[in-house]
Amino acid sequence: MPEESVSTRVRVGVVGAGKMGLSHLAIVRALRDVELVGVVDATDYLLDVLNKYTGAQTYSTLEAMLAEARPEAVLIATPTGSHAALVRTALESGVHVFCEKPLTLRAEESLALAALAQDRGLVAQVGYHNRFIATFQEVKRLLDAGAIGEVTHVLAEAYGPVVLQAKGGTWRSKRASGGGCLYDYAAHPLDLVHWYLGAPEAVRGSVLNSIFSADTDDEVYSTLEYPNGLSVHLSVNWSDESYRKMSTSVTLTGTLGRIVADRQEIRVFLRDDAPAPEGYRPGWNIRYTTDLTAPVSFYLRGEEYSAQLESFIAAIAAGERTARQNGFLGAAQTDRIIEWIQADAAGETSPALGPAAPTSVMRIRTRRTLFGRRKTA
């Protein structure tokens, strides 16, 4: 067979053809290194329409697609409560997995899936797309370079207009199936915080409020505690119509400066005595996503959605055995933080949290802070 006729494209199947699945489907159909071999959904009329207008092979179950289409990789974009079983089936069949966030509803389950993927040497990635946004990547680069010194406080926020009236009937309106602001929205800033700072020691003051939803939360507030007095305040609301679409931001205060970042721009304040990284100077610096972003081969909704799938496919095509970014292990730790917030909001002392520590406001610390050196609080 002539060499050029041998397909080196990665054979991919998509599982779940709703909002995210259709977005992933459009992107993988445009990626040069991907051959789409099948689409699975639980809704037959959707499959009929997809087959009719795109020619894609369609299946009603993952098992049927695995048996007939023999994908090397699957993209799972079904309701969160169904992830665990689908991911396990795919991994046990020796198939690489990209799964939407959050990975599962139980951290223990996510950890077990991470271990399974590792044992099998399969690329296993989760759709925390913010890690593919250039401004949030620049935050990570600056933190790793120590640009703002020791981080002392973080405010992590996300707001948007998902639920603006009392109505139910979909998986999103029920916590048991993975619906709610904590799973759907707060998971994103929590994953960014976990990427930047690692896992907290404790979670306190958590509030899960319903505004419109009967069976789940619409707003989430919490404090994550880290060693040396570092704290993270989380503020997330998906019933906020003052935002046209989801808006995620982080503000990080350190001993040598401050970083404020969202999807559009990163603003960095550096003290006079901070060792400014290349391209930065003391005082305020602003860099925009348009200057920081590398091009992607196909643009849909934002370059991060393509970039994350390009990364997943590139790792498989290169024969790698782990995800280059957003692996299952990190996502499992984000699932753990979500569980802690639920336990804290319910007034439970989760075994994972350990015994209650003295209230943080009573602790006396001395440290050099950004806006007042060597302060006693």
Ligand SMILES: NC(=O)c1ccc[n+]([C@@H]2O[C@H](COP(=O)([O-])OP(=O)(O)OC[C@H]3O[C@@H](n4cnc5c(N)ncnc54)[C@H](O)[C@@H]3O)[C@@H](O)[C@H]2O)c1
């Ligand atoms: N990364 C992001 O920004 C982002 C945004 C939205 C949703 N999500 C995540 O994506 C996932 C899906 O969300 P969505 O908004 O696309 O949901 P959706 O309701 O729009 O679509 C889900 C689809 O999955 C199908 N489905 C349900 N159970 C199935 C099963 N067992 N097998 C095959 N198909 C099944 C449904 O018929 C539906 O078409 C969730 O985990 C969610 O948290 C991520």
